[in-house]
Amino acid sequence: MIPAYNEAGRIRASLDRLVAWLSAPDRSPVGPAEILVVDDGSGDATAATVIEAARALPPGAPVLRLLQNGVNRGKGYSIKHGILMATGTYVLLSDADFSTPIEQLPTLLEPVAAGLCDIAIGSRGLATSEVEVRQPRWRVAMGRTFNHIVRLLTHLPYRDTQCGFKVMRRLPVLPLFRAARVERFAYDVEILYLARKARIAVREVPVRWRDAPGSKVHALRDSLDMLRDVMRILWRDRRGGYGRLGRPAAAGPAAGGDGRGEPAP
Numbered sequence: 065m066i067p068a069y070n071e072a073g074r075i076r077a078s079l080d081r082l083v084a085w086l087s088a089p090d091r092s093p094v095g096p097a098e099i100l101v102v103d104d105g106s107g108d109a110t111a112a113t114v115i116e117a118a119r120a121l122p123p124g125a126p127v128l129r130l131l132q133n134g135v136n137r138g139k140g141y142s143i144k145h146g147i148l149m150a151t152g153t154y155v156l157l158s159d160a161d162f163s164t165p166i167e168q169l170p171t172l173l174e175p176v177a178a179g180l181c182d183i184a185i186g187s188r189g190l191a192t193s194e195v196e197v198r199q200p201r202w203r204v205a206m207g208r209t210f211n212h213i214v215r216l217l218t219h220l221p222y223r224d225t226q227c228g229f230k231v232m233r234r235l236p237v238l239p240l241f242r243a244a245r246v247e248r249f250a251y252d253v254e255i256l257y258l259a260r261k262a263r264i265a266v267r268e269v270p271v272r273w274r275d276a277p278g279s280k281v282h283a284l285r286d287s288l289d290m291l292r293d294v295m296r297i298l299w300r301d302r303r304g305g306y307g308r309l310g311r312p313a314a315a316g317p318a319a320g321g322d323g324r325g326e327p328a329p
Contacts, residue, residue, distance in 0.1 A: 065100040065150060067142035071160040072109040075101070078162050079117045079128065085166045086126045097126040102146045105136035140244065140251025147241045150234055159228030161276035168271045172231040175267050182236040182264045185256070186271035189223030193270040206287055217294055218257055222268050225252045229271060236264055243306050249286055250293035257297055262309035 068075055079099070086097045103111045111130060118128040131149055133142060143157060154176060156169055164186050172184040188195050189211070198204060207226065214225060226249070240258040244251065259266050300306060 065102065065143070065146040065155055066158055066160050067102045067104060067139050067146065068106065068110050068114075068160045069104040069136065069139075069142075070106045070108045070110060072106070072113050075110055075160055076113050076117055078160055079114070081162065082166055083117075083121065083125055083128070087124070098150070098152055099126050099128045100131060100146045100150060101128070102131045102133065102142040104133050104138065104142045138248035138251075140249070140254070141247040143251060144241045144244055147232075147234065147237065153234060155232050155234050155237075157228070157230045157232070163276045164227065164229035164271045164273050168229065169231070171271065172229065172269050175269065176231050176233055180265070181267040182233040183256075183259055183266045184231045184269050185222065185225070185252075185266065186227040186229035186273070187222070187224040187268045188227055188271070188273045190268065190270040193224075194272040195274075196272065197274040199275045210287055210290060213291060214253055214294060217298060218253065220253070220256055220260065222256065222266075224268070225256055227271065227273065229273075236262075239309055240264070243309060245300065245305075246293045246297065248289060248293065250290040250297070253290075253294055254297050257301070258306060258309055261301070261306065 066075075066078070071078075079101070082099060086099075101114045103114065111132060114128070114130045118130065121128060131145055133145060146157075147155060154173060156172075158164070158166070168186065172186060175181050176184050187193055199207070210226075211222075211224065214220060215222075230252075237255070237259070240255050240262060243258060244254050246254040256266060
């Protein structure tokens with residue numbers, strides 16, 4: 065599932081690459097796949113480009129669906145929309161630029177499919193992560209500062225909550241997304257915070273990552289907004305705003321350990 069906002073310039077190339085990878089007989093690790101693109105009220109030709117790509121799919125290719133928010137609501141809202149409308153057992157969340165290449169999907173899917181966790185988050189912050197092209201130093205510094213503050217405030221152990229490449233078992237995380245309220249970039253923190261409350265197991269997995277130009281994140285403004293959202297998460301939780309997040313009966317393993325580590329061999 066891909067949230068997209070004004071991505072007309074690169075969404076077609078990303079979709080073509082994704083379809084080609086999923087269509088290879090030895091590449092799709094979970095059988096038939098569905099691709100969801102959630103257009104977040106784009107002002108360019110993003111939606112038209114996705115429709116055109118869907119019409120051009122060859123027989124036997126994965127299904128490509130377009131969901132539209134109508135107006136710009138934010139990345140968190142778009143992902144919630146997609147999760148609630150998805151139909152598969154597993155959901156991959158990926159940014160439109162595929163800074164983490166689709167070839168990394170099996171690395172994250174493996175621990176989820178094996179029942180070791182219900183959420184696997186790609187991470188640029190572990191010792192074995194492969195960051196091939198780094199962001200500018202000031203963006204790296206701001207990202208590390210944000211992560212440090214998040215860990216200090218929430219006591220979440222993860223070194224990288226914001227990498228745009230995550231795999232989830234859909235049924236266990238549905239209650240989390242139904243309860244979620246953050247509509248913009250701090251959605252990752254909220255979902256991981258709620259996963260801990262619901263005792264849903266999360267594993268942080270090192271990935272290969274390459275910075276891509278054209279980020280929609282305004283470093284200073286959005287970082288401050290994200291910190292405000294983190295504070296709202298904590299305040300909402302203290303007031304009982306999330307209710308009781310019990311584990312679904314069909315969910316996988318309960319959370320344990322510190323949530324970090326590499327997938328099982």
